[in-house]
Amino acid sequence: MAYSRMAWGLALELIDFRLGTFDLLPDVIGYGLLVLGLSGAGSASRPFAIGRMAAIALMLWSLPRFVGLQPSLSLLSYDTFGAAPLLLASAEAMLELAMLYGICEGIRLFAIVRENRVLARSARNGWRAVFGFSAAFLFLLPFKLNVTSVWLTAVVVLLVIGLFIACARVIFLVRRAGHVLNDGDGGPRKSSAA
Template identity: 35%
Template structure:
């Protein structure tokens, strides 16, 4: 599983969202493809890595729609891509954290993996609720400010959980504690 060392870098591309207009400058699709390649064969080490890899595969088309002007074609398509992308991201975090929790014996790594695994569904729910709402609530609506605040909160939680997962994966790969069979 030497490719597993690429997983933190792929996830980092997904986590870092730098947008200019409708374009995601650091495209999530590249990060998801990188994750898929990094996690190829990882299911032999642990089934949760198969979940993370499968979720990354689902994240590829979702990020193509939400990270490019394709999302501007149809609001329904954009909302669907945002929901699917949020679920895919949460499942990637959950699968990676669960895999580390099940296969790594380092107590520090296991403790952080457990916390990330607990946070992943929360991140998913926050993103599923707020990402589409930003596009569905009009600017003049009385819900615009609360929705914007919740969206910002969800993005901060997403970034923190994502970066912590990247750090966890880096720690695991550098220490060489990930089993290979």
């Protein structure tokens, strides 16, 4: 159940459906599911604890947006932005990275304990893909302060698409981990070695 909550939370957080300014699938609900899932997945696991703390911070961060007080920043436009909105976007992206690290590393460690090298490798590769696209995105973000070129927007669009695909792979990783590692009570299976 914990891994299912994590997968649904990631999906709700990743996909934005809006009617005007109204968010049909609020991020705050996705982060809430992630907090519940990470709490049940392994309370003693340090990576899951890191992911849970980042998800709590992101849930609080998304509350003003949920009620319409904090406008979202469109990084795909040709406009330049001030430093404050870009710093906020960078901080949010770093919290996302911490959360995804916690999820991927927690799954990787549980897979190693269960001697499932394929799942451990998938978790490591999933994290590397997310980190690579996010690092490139964060590197280009300061250029949005004063550059309005079409090529920069095109590169940002490609990075966003790559990051979307990498995050979708993490969702599938979490679902697979739920089938492989979960024993039905929300936590990882206990080792049968006595």
